[in-house]
Amino acid sequence: MKKLGLDVGEKTIGIAVSDAFGWTAQGLTTLKWDEDNYTTAREPLRKVINENDISEAIVGLPKNMNGTIGHRGEASQRFGKWLEKEFKIVVQLWDERLTTMAAERVLLEADVSRQKRKKVIDKMAAVIILQSYLDSKQ
Numbered sequence: 001m002k003k004l005g006l007d008v009g010e011k012t013i014g015i016a017v018s019d020a021f022g023w024t025a026q027g028l029t030t031l032k033w034d035e036d037n038y039t040t041a042r043e044p045l046r047k048v049i050n051e052n053d054i055s056e057a058i059v060g061l062p063k064n065m066n067g068t069i070g071h072r073g074e075a076s077q078r079f080g081k082w083l084e085k086e087f088k089i090v091v092q093l094w095d096e097r098l099t100t101m102a103a104e105r106v107l108l109e110a111d112v113s114r115q116k117r118k119k120v121i122d123k124m125a126a127v128i129i130l131q132s133y134l135d136s137k138q
Helices: 039-051 071-087 099-109 114-137
Strands: 002-008 012-018 025-032 054-061 090-095
Touching: 002 071, 002 114, 012 039, 012 114, 025 039, 025 114, 039 054, 039 071, 054 071, 054 114, 071 090, 090 114
Parallel strands: 002 054, 054 090
Antiparallel strands: 002 012, 012 025
């Protein structure tokens, strides 16, 4: 069974999926959604979960640098609870501090234009979240 990595923002959700062995994470897509209306993410996520035989979701938990949970972290916690209830899958929250910066650095090193970076940054952050989770389990 595969694992799903999610970088949940106010307007977009970066999505990554693991291979069947749980060794590597691949970026899948970026979903546009309305954080005030979770149903905007329901069907696109259902499709990804069903098509990829997902058993577990890893949701990025943006902590403050001192380790406390702020507004964005609380939003991710709420989303994780909804995801678990809605799709009956295990949800793990994973510390995602600095993942967007790391994703930006990778894309800059790959000489990706600013316009293209903007389109893939959330998906890349989801890959980093999921891959760091997978690496911790090896």
